[in-house]
């Protein structure tokens with residue numbers, strides 16, 4: 001089904017990594033009626049404000065890319081924030097979308113919903129088959145609840161709510177905070193600052209052995225629009241690149257892209273997190289979608305974006 005280009009589409013979290021990429025994608029496709037609100041205009045944790053917004057604006061489609069998001073350190077340090085804020089945002093947006101007649105909603109989860117020792121590559125059916133990774137279980141529980149809410153509203157009311165589970169993402173508008181960000185933006189910034197200062201060493205967290213699958217956010221945005229137009233099933237859908245690298249390989253690649261010439265030092269006091277997290281992407285591929293951007297190209301583009309938009 002292709003969505004009418006004048007349909008009113010609310011992209012929640014449009015200034016974040018994912019939301020901004022979804023907006024770029026929708027605009028490039030000619031969608032002309034996007035509904036956008038900043039966090040300060042509309043706090044999605046406040047149920048009465050969210051409901052009043054939906055009552056007044058009546059969006060037809062909703063892409064839920066607003067969330068409390070962070071890397072391994074932030075997830076491990078602020079468990080109460082991660083579970084509470086995410087449960088509040090998603091509950092408010094899903095319930096108001098349903099009660100104000102939204103035609104279709106897409107909820108974004110994360111590959112951290114799967115058990116720490118899930119079979120690799122991880123199929124959608126691995127959900128709730130084992131214990132979670134402790135560093136992000138609070139966030140994961142909220143995301144699992146989001147998937148289940150979409151399913152419950154579909155089963156009880158026929159509400160067309162779907163869930164996409166992206167792997168680790170990166171790209172323009174990422175969070176480059178030194179501690180709270182994900183590994184890729186954290187390393188881009190750390191290597192860049194070390195190069196500028198002429199440092200001999202850069203510290204990287206953990207052992208370097210964990211494996212991660214990275215997807216450029218423009219590929220994810222393409223998948224989000226694809227799923228909105230082509231998928232209306234009960235089950236959630238994995239969205240990944242199908243390619244994994246070790247954190248050590250990633251650090252070497254970032255070092256090369258940035259042009260840092262010193263050495264890497266591993267900080268073993270920092271957690272490794274899940275040892276491996278490669279998703280089985282055969283469901284979305286069988287629907288007809290696949291990613292286009294390689295890690296090397298995506299990293300180069302993201303470093304360029306960082307130089308033009310973030311560095312002081």
Ligand SMILES: NC(=O)C1=CN([C@@H]2O[C@H](COP(=O)(O)OP(=O)(O)OC[C@H]3O[C@@H](n4cnc5c(N)ncnc54)[C@H](OP(=O)(O)O)[C@@H]3O)[C@@H](O)[C@H]2O)C=CC1
Nearest residue numbers: 013015016017018039043044045066067069108110168169
């Ligand atoms: N980044 C990644 O690697 C991955 C992300 N995802 C998922 O994608 C989605 C988007 O993540 P990402 O773009 O990276 O996150 P970002 O932190 O980049 O963006 C999140 C957005 O949500 C907004 N937001 C947060 N709290 C509120 C609130 N109470 N009211 C209104 N707006 C709010 C933020 O605004 P403000 O900054 O002003 O608070 C921000 O614009 C999330 O659901 C996440 O779980 C899934 C897998 C991997």
Ligand SMILES: C[C@H]1O[C@H](OP(=O)(O)OP(=O)(O)OC[C@H]2O[C@@H](n3cnc4c(=O)[nH]c(N)nc43)[C@H](O)[C@@H]2O)[C@@H](O)[C@@H](O)C1=O
Nearest residue numbers: 071072075110112136181182183186205206210271272273
């Ligand atoms: C997307 C996913 O993101 C989070 O999980 P994660 O995959 O573990 O994410 P991460 O990017 O923070 O770390 C990946 C690996 O990289 C290592 N690492 C090295 N050096 C740095 C570093 O400087 N910063 C960070 N953050 N990690 C580093 C780090 O020790 C770890 O081994 C979830 O909490 C949850 O939010 C979620 O869903």
